[in-house]
Amino acid sequence: MKILSPQGLHYPITVTEVAKKRDDAVQRSSVLFSYYYESTVTEGDKWGDEKEVKKKFPARFNASNEGTVTAWFIKAGSVIQRPGVALLEISEPCTHETQFGGLCVECGKDMTAVDYLTKDRDSDRAQVNMTHDNTALLVSHREAFRAEEDSKRRLLTAKKLSLIVDLDQTVIHTTCERTIAEWKADPENPNYEAVKDVECFQLADDNVANVAANWYYVKMRPGLKDFFDRVSKMYEMHIYTMATRAYAQEVARIIDPERKYFGDRILSRDENYTDKLKSLHRLFPNNTDMAVIIDDRADIWHYSENLIRVPVFNFFPGAGDINASFLPKQQELVTTSGKSKAPEKPAVKDTAESEGEDAQIVSIAGKPTETTPAETANGDLPELGQQLISMVTGDKPEVLEEQVKEQEKVIISQLTERPLLQKQLELDKEDKEVELNEDSPEVENGDSQSTEHHKHRHSLLHDDDRGLDIVEANLRRVHDAFYDEYHRAKPVPPGGRVAELKGGKSPKKRNLSEHVPSVTALMPQIKEEVLEGTVIVFSGIIPLGMDVENSDFALWIRSFGAQISLNINKNTTHVIANPDRKTTKVKKAARYPQIKIVNAEWMFQCCTRWERVNEQPYLIEVDAADRGGSPLGDLEDDSLAVSGDDDEAESPVLDLSAQKWQALDDELQAFMDESDDEEDPSASETESVGSETSARADGKQNKRKRKRATRSTDVSETEDSDASVDSTSKLQKRKKRTIERVTSLTNVVSADKSSGLPSPETTGPEEGQGEEEMDAEATGPAAAPAAVDNDDDDGLEAQFRAGFESSEGEDNV
């Protein structure tokens, strides 16, 4: 170890004598050399006179480490001017490269001891933790590198890669609801087939207070055993989960009873330093070239390039991920506010379930319908801000406690409310109703078979998830690509300059890293081919107020080579829209036949299968009326300016057909009838959102949408009150609303009130754009951007202002 001149000496110093010769043994704290330094001091004589005197002070330099001196860089008489100059080199008997619990593994010395000689703490020498199941064992970077090279060589000879496997919702799904045990014991139950292979366990050291001996029911993803069997031939597998160690161990016992797939390569929350993120560097500190991850969430991996995102495995509807409270809040993917859903979603869900085949597709894609119950189960406040807060304060003990409590709450609710049982009962009831309804036609045609068919109770759980097949195909692809590349690169001796530099060395002796391809580079390459050349616009998918570019969806689809655009322009190829709502963007896109309007399912399929899926089954039906509109070349304008909507708004007016005029009249009538609603303060608040995001003077559309606007305002009102019932988010929402109010105030100030005010009726146009509002409300009032000045007394200028701001609003749709 080289010893440098330290900070804090009185430079310049002059060496007077070197105390140790080369190859001398040095004890800790023994003198290495002596030196002197000069300083001025004030001296007084006996007459009381003071004067400044320059004096020499001798001093000694002590060794901070033991060892033997191997080289001196100074000699007697050398002057050292500043800190950081090399003085001598000492070779240490032990470099403390591996440390366990603050002790050096090689020499057994305490590494945490600090005294007056300590310059760098010995414990700083080993800071890399690469052991799965122990946090006390740390190694130095050099040692870690060596270990990695070792395992790399081993993997290459075995023709394998490393695979990090997440547990919850990737390969298994766990619930605590004891209904499962009852179903499992009852062969008559419609769910029996699905749950008969569910395994259960208890955790001895369960920290869920008051819920002693809690049972966990684990459902393995269909085909898991075979999946592991085949994948383990290509990959060396590790478990990396955010659950506790005990839980991970139990689950590993279930999915790998012989310990042949994972061995002891299990990493749990207890060994992960942060609660919020998973990091490849925790296991592979220097080199992640050969590591592949499968997980159902990308955000906790920081959208790592090594990640293969797996379709969520959601076997127990509504159970979610019981360990999710320790992860950062999931970004709310699709606008799933209670309001817009309250009327429609349950219906959608029920049909999906009673049809018996839909539920699984749903879980393959992690469609909004499924994520919703999961999130509500976790008592979510999925605002981005909240997420950030929880990220920042992540390691505080109170937060951890809170998370534990949250998890506890989830489990208790699963135990007491038993949502699955309730759902099955509901389903049964529905079946009965169907049966009753069907009775009459049956009598008519006397078909006994259909009677039997209907007697069959529909089951809530479906055991037909095929997610693993897709994952396996992807894993195989990566593995093959890696080893193809590896074998192609291997026989070729390093060409050109590399060979020159290497001299006559045989290719076998080359550094391993030279010809080993990197998964980090290969996987994006494979993925980017999938949707290359597509330009995608989201509409009604990402909640308003969220940064589209950095939303989970956008990051995901962009990793497949697609480009994200905020507005429809002539390059747009796909619009991913919410089928339940018709946004302006959809309307606009509908006029261009080359733009495909698809639902989010298409995107999920593309991104999980890694292939460009045929859009046909996912196309959203668009009214012929919307299709009929003429493009009129306004696309070019749009691509230039966000405010291009103005042009677009005018053009359709030109070719209105007779029945359209009729429709318009009807709507105008409806609008006039409802105009009173405008006085409602909250209504104006929401409307303002619409105006902010919408284009100006959209003469054709606004009146039609007027109706919808008012309706949605009403609903948003109800949602507000709903939200305030919810105790967890109450404060949050109120806070948000206060903030909104503040912003609206500032905007009012900036608006010029002196401008000619139109009558309330003429402000109608600005309340158009019903869909935009729907978007806004769908994210809940909290997510809506600052509500602006849209009370009726704001004039045209305010509208223009809002027009400028509309670019912001548009961005978020």
Place this chain on the structure above:
Amino acid sequence: MFFLKELEKTIQLHPSYFGPLIRSHIHRELLTKEEGSSTGKYTIVCIMDSFEVSEGLVLPGTGSAQYTVHYKAIVWRPYKGEVMDGVVTSVIRAGFFVDCGSLQAFVGRTMIPPEITFDANATPPQWTDNAEQSIEKGTNIRLKVKGLRSEVDKMYAIGTIKEDYLGSLNHTN
């Protein structure tokens, strides 16, 4: 090494326990709280039956009573250079972990005789000399403590098996 040590413990008792059985309550409290606990220096293995309870003192404000209990206990304290037996809990490339009661020890690669090598491809992974000695998870092992460090409620040790009569205790022959 094991010691018989006199110890003292302050126990607070909730008023609901006041009554004729108070002594047995204190005893139970003592056993559950103290037995098996580690102070960082030593572990309390077993508390002797005879113990003295001081007069109870009701704490102002809470109503709880405070007792000082004097008792004798068998404690275990590891020393540097001590030879002890343990069970292997985990085997990795850098060495293996051993549980010696309340003490967690690690035996590093340099502390293992050179003829015993790591075999990562075996299931489970093991340190083996390809003859009679093989060290895997669950193996009983005898080791010598090379270094010791204690934290507030935990002790860490570095062990070696690079001396005579140390190493695996379950020989296959």
